[in-house]
Amino acid sequence: MNRIAIAIHGGAGTISRTQMAAEGSKYAQKLHHIVQTAYKLLAEGKTALEAVTIAVQLLENCPLFNAGKGAVLNNKRKAEMDAALMCGKSLKAGAVCGVNNIKNPILLAQKVMEKSPHLMLAGRGAFEFAQKHGIECVDDTYFLTEIRLKQWKKAQQTGSIELDHQDDDFLANSLNLEYLEQEKRNEKFGTVGAVAVDNQGNVAAATSTGGMTNKHQGRIGDSPIIGVGTYANNKTCAISCTGVGEIFMRHVIAYDVSCLMAYKGMGLHEASQHVIMEKLPSKGHPDCGGLIAVDAQGNVAFPYNSTGMYRAWQQEGNDAQIAIFKEVIKV
Numbered sequence: 001m002n003r004i005a006i007a008i009h010g011g012a013g014t015i016s017r018t019q020m021a022a023e024g025s026k027y028a029q030k031l032h033h034i035v036q037t038a039y040k041l042l043a044e045g046k047t048a049l050e051a052v053t054i055a056v057q058l059l060e061n062c063p064l065f066n067a068g069k070g071a072v073l074n075n076k077r078k079a080e081m082d083a084a085l086m087c088g089k090s091l092k093a094g095a096v097c098g099v100n101n102i103k104n105p106i107l108l109a110q111k112v113m114e115k116s117p118h119l120m121l122a123g124r125g126a127f128e129f130a131q132k133h134g135i136e137c138v139d140d141t142y143f144l145t146e147i148r149l150k151q152w153k154k155a156q157q158t159g160s161i162e163l164d165h166q167d168d169d170f171l172a173n174s175l176n177l178e179y180l181e182q183e184k185r186n187e188k189f190g191t192v193g194a195v196a197v198d199n200q201g202n203v204a205a206a207t208s209t210g211g212m213t214n215k216h217q218g219r220i221g222d223s224p225i226i227g228v229g230t231y232a233n234n235k236t237c238a239i240s241c242t243g244v245g246e247i248f249m250r251h252v253i254a255y256d257v258s259c260l261m262a263y264k265g266m267g268l269h270e271a272s273q274h275v276i277m278e279k280l281p282s283k284g285h286p287d288c289g290g291l292i293a294v295d296a297q298g299n300v301a302f303p304y305n306s307t308g309m310y311r312a313w314q315q316e317g318n319d320a321q322i323a324i325f326k327e328v329i330k331v
């Protein structure tokens with residue numbers, strides 16, 4: 001029997017400590033509940049692939065995070081989402097990108113992996129595939145929440161394209177009390193992801209996102225790209241990334257960590273720390289995001305070079321742990 005473990009994230013970015021002091025417990029409680037739910041499945045003998053899929057589905061259904069229900073809006077005011085999952089045993093993977101009106105993009109990615117001869121489907125074709133395979137589709141209004149519309153309007157006015165969490169400092173420093181009051185009722189941050197190892201020593205990874213506020217219609221990020229935002233291989237590790245997709249794509253982040261383990265014999269911590277804390281800063285990206293990783297021995301790693309990263313994990317024999325900044329949060 002192998003040591004089971006799961007880790008989840010709700011995105012990385014310039015998360016404000018001021019806001020988190022007031023609001024952090026809601027995120028912590030949600031992450032705690034989801035990591036425990038997924039861990040329980042692993043403990044009951046479910047596969048890593050099943051556990052990461054359910055963890056990401058639950059994160060997609062939570063409006064606190066930038067995926068599924070909480071997905072940010074593109075420049076046409078539409079939620080346009082990317083998702084992927086990968087099995088470290090078979091190296092099978094499924095991905096969808098630029099999809100609209102899909103309640104749970106991770107379930108569509110799973111269906112692509114199971115039922116399609118292809119690995120990745122985009123846009124309209126992915127939507128038709130979803131309809132054919134009974135994946136739940138929803139109206140645009142499902143995603144048009146008050147906070148996403150406010151963030152979108154602000155980004156349109158300034159002409160900016162923003163990571164979800166880049167808005168946090170704006171929120172914390174804003175003197176617009178009405179806005180802040182609404183924020184307090186509607187906190188929503190972060191791309192989501194999960195990595196796990198099951199009792200057979202198989203690893204899996206899953207990632208889902210709305211991308212960046214006010215992104216150009218048709219922009220695809222790193223999350224659905226195998227080897228960049230999502231990767232799993234029993235011989236090395238399972239990884240889910242979060243941060244500025246364009247940078248992660250240029251540096252092929254997830255596969256880079258796996259390669260350091262495979263070709264240089266590095267351990268999970270050393271390899272993932274090297275890529276996020278040394279390589280990316282050395283290329284001029286000292287503050288662009290992070291990743292969660294697990295290996296077949298049940299080790300977990302969470303390097304990030306941004307201010308914070310929403311994350312939770314549970315390893316066999318230990319309680320679930322939650323953190324946003326460096327310190328672990330008591331729930």
Ligand code: ASP
Pocket residue numbers: 011012066163164190191209210211212220221222223229241242243244245246
């Ligand atoms: N990596 C995501 C993207 O670029 C965004 C995020 O992680 O928050 O689409």
